[in-house]
Amino acid sequence: MKALITGISGFVGSHMAEFLLQKGVEVYGTIRHRSRMNHIQHLLDDIHLVECELRDPFSVETLIEDAKPDLIFHLAAQSFVPTSWNSPIDTIHNNVAGEVNIFEAIRRLGIDCKIQLACSSEEYGHVNPDEVPIKETNPIRPLSPYAISKVAQEYLGYQYFKSYGLKTVMTRTFNHTGPRRGENFVTSNFAKQIADIEKGKKDPVIHVGNLQAKRDFTDVRDVVRAYWLALEKGVVGETYNIASGTCYTIEEVLHKLLSYSKVQITVEEDPARLRPSDVEILLGDYSKFHQQTGWKPEIPFEQTMEDLLQYWRSQP
Numbered sequence: 001m002k003a004l005i006t007g008i009s010g011f012v013g014s015h016m017a018e019f020l021l022q023k024g025v026e027v028y029g030t031i032r033h034r035s036r037m038n039h040i041q042h043l044l045d046d047i048h049l050v051e052c053e054l055r056d057p058f059s060v061e062t063l064i065e066d067a068k069p070d071l072i073f074h075l076a077a078q079s080f081v082p083t084s085w086n087s088p089i090d091t092i093h094n095n096v097a098g099e100v101n102i103f104e105a106i107r108r109l110g111i112d113c114k115i116q117l118a119c120s121s122e123e124y125g126h127v128n129p130d131e132v133p134i135k136e137t138n139p140i141r142p143l144s145p146y147a148i149s150k151v152a153q154e155y156l157g158y159q160y161f162k163s164y165g166l167k168t169v170m171t172r173t174f175n176h177t178g179p180r181r182g183e184n185f186v187t188s189n190f191a192k193q194i195a196d197i198e199k200g201k202k203d204p205v206i207h208v209g210n211l212q213a214k215r216d217f218t219d220v221r222d223v224v225r226a227y228w229l230a231l232e233k234g235v236v237g238e239t240y241n242i243a244s245g246t247c248y249t250i251e252e253v254l255h256k257l258l259s260y261s262k263v264q265i266t267v268e269e270d271p272a273r274l275r276p277s278d279v280e281i282l283l284g285d286y287s288k289f290h291q292q293t294g295w296k297p298e299i300p301f302e303q304t305m306e307d308l309l310q311y312w313r314s315q316p
């Protein structure tokens with residue numbers, strides 16, 4: 001069996017590759033000329049890397065024709081919410097055009113494959129207090145250009161399923177983290193700041209943004225297992241929440257991470273880290289996915305946080 005991972009050198013992509021290799025799957029992955037390879041350096045002998053610009057239809061058609069995958073995990077995206085306010089058009093173009101190019105190539109070449117689309121809980125956006133835990137049937141009220149791009153990705157997945165029978169499965173994944181998480185994202189950002197303070201590379205002050213937001217975190221290693229199950233047991237054309245079913249304020253996350261360190265650290269708000277609008281609460285109900293696939297998260301949040309801090313401590 002052959003699987004293609006778009007964005008294989010990224011955070012989730014690298015964990016997905018490790019998971020698939022353990023299953024004995026032949027792994028293809030896309031990179032761009034400027035991709036950093038540090039997350040997949042240890043896998044280079046075992047995977048097929050293809051340089052591909054997903055925004056370029058010719059590049060994508062060549063990729064799909066050469067790889068002829070049975071499974072596609074479409075993970076490549078501009079995934080950082082604040083960047084989407086600075087570059088809204090780029091975020092929407094990148095996330096939407098890349099996916100349409102994949103769909104069109106599959107359709108035109110008549111490739112029979114299943115496609116997992118990494119959609120997002122950000123799509124829910126504004127959530128009323130009586131709507132948690134959030135089910136897939138909740139209204140979508142997106143609050144960022146990034147969220148809009150993910151709504152578009154999801155509905156394109158549905159539309160290509162209905163119009164052309166493409167075998168898409170959409171996963172609305174809530175926040176996920178773990179070793180290799182990009183340093184912009186909150187858990188990694190805080191863990192890296194703590195590790196840098198411990199190493200004496202930074203004054204003992206941790207800079208933070210909105211600490212009142214509530215988020216539902218799943219370990220990335222549980223998430224890639226969910227993506228595999230989504231294609232193995234999920235129903236095509238359906239959307240599933242991937243979540244832990246528990247949420248914490250960002251302040252609680254901060255104090256959990258600080259509790260793993262012996263150094264004295266002062267907390268300081270950095271106004272540049274505040275957003276034009278922030279999603280107040282994301283707490284997911286993953287029962288639809290559980291009933292269909294048997295998946296449930298296995299790695300406790302505390303373990304994920306300790307592993308993440310250890311990861312940053314081990315970085316040069």
Ligand SMILES: Nc1nc2c(ncn2[C@@H]2O[C@H](COP(=O)(O)OP(=O)(O)O[C@H]3O[C@H](CO)[C@@H](O)[C@H](O)[C@@H]3O)[C@@H](O)[C@H]2O)c(=O)[nH]1
Nearest residue numbers: 079081120121122174175184185186208209210213250273
């Ligand atoms: N990044 C960051 N966020 C901070 C900080 N301080 C507080 N926050 C708050 O921490 C929360 C989480 O921020 P991020 O880690 O940047 O993630 P996100 O905006 O929730 O989006 C993530 O989850 C989505 C799924 O819900 C993903 O789709 C998306 O790609 C990303 O991984 C937000 O409410 C943000 O305002 C900080 O210093 N940095």
